[in-house]
Amino acid sequence: MEIHRRKKIEIVVESGMVPDVVEWLVAHGVKGYTTVPKVSGFGRQGRRQTEEISRVFENTLVIAIAPEETARLILIESVERLRDYAAIVYLSDVEVARPDHF
């Protein structure tokens, strides 16, 4: 079986921004994504928690897989697009078996 190289894009972002983020990914031709809601942790914006009434301190993890060129463009654009929001964006190498899905 042939294995194909792709980039995994992981975006930990405040939950209110998820609709914007997925719209942006899709606009870049990303064919699918996975969201993991209610992820907590700590970072530059302080503690990010999930049991919180206004939901402004809550994060969601968005995962997508795309060709390297697309992923790099998304990474570059993320600097401006997510500048004032709680967000972590990073890429990593992955291997997939069905290249037409990504």
Next chain:
Amino acid sequence: MGEILSLAGANLLSPMVLCFVLGAVAALIRSDLEIPEAVAKGLAIYLMLAIGMKGGLALAKTGGGNVAASLAMAIVLSFSLPVLAYAVLRAVRALGPVDAAAVSAHYGSVSIVTFVTAVEFLAARGTPYDGILVAMMAAMETPAIVTGLFLASRSLGASAVKRPQRRAKLLREVLANGSIVVLVGGFVIGWAVGPSGMKKVEPFMVDIYNGMLCLFLLDMGLVAMRQLRSSHDLTVRLIVFALVMPLLNAAIGFAAARLLGFGLGGTALLATLCASASYIAVPAAMRLALPQARPGIYVTLSLGVTFPFNVAIGIPLYFAIAERLAG
């Protein structure tokens, strides 16, 4: 003064407020007490529906009256109250223009839970209120956001606040948010079915209401105190603002109630609405539209300081003043 103290004392000894205090104490001693999120959400939907139905029923009983004038007043209040809050924050140099604008939007909007608690305060005293207050509350939630964003855009420049298409999306999200849909929907249902229709749901919507409110306020006590504890952005000046601003806004509420010709219950409730500050809808909107502003300030002030103040002291105080005004 003695009368106000005795009302405040009676309010503090109500099961609902004591549950709120219990939640706050639990958070203070770092208890692992938690109301599961799904339960809290279910309780919130129940309360919104019940309070909407009660308001609609009250309107059906008392008739239309000055519905249009009341709604227009609610919108005008919500648009204008943030201007006062912003002016106060800037005058005492408590915050920069962007944070001040974000905070001011919260103080022009409303807290539904504060309103619900005030309605129960009136019910415990057998004081009727104008049903239109529920619709006024719904009308007051959003306009303040527009004013807050406008105030911010004066210092940031309009482009920094929002791209136009996102602003439209934001307003749609706020207007269609679940609380408002259930609240207004309940209001219309209560008004449409009238007393005979409400009889059918009375055991669920009325009889057990106070017990449900106890559970909800227990959760709110936990949430408010945890928010207060986790904040590192508060200054004495900001805390004083969060305690004084409700009083200033309540004064405007009293004047508006007089213009509308409200009775004792309506006056106390409108003052409470003006005095309350949003901690659900407006923070979410500000976070999206004005990400430069610090949520650690605006959420903590409205949820951690103003909300407990209103629940414990503000509501009986506004009621006592409304009694005086009613003669």
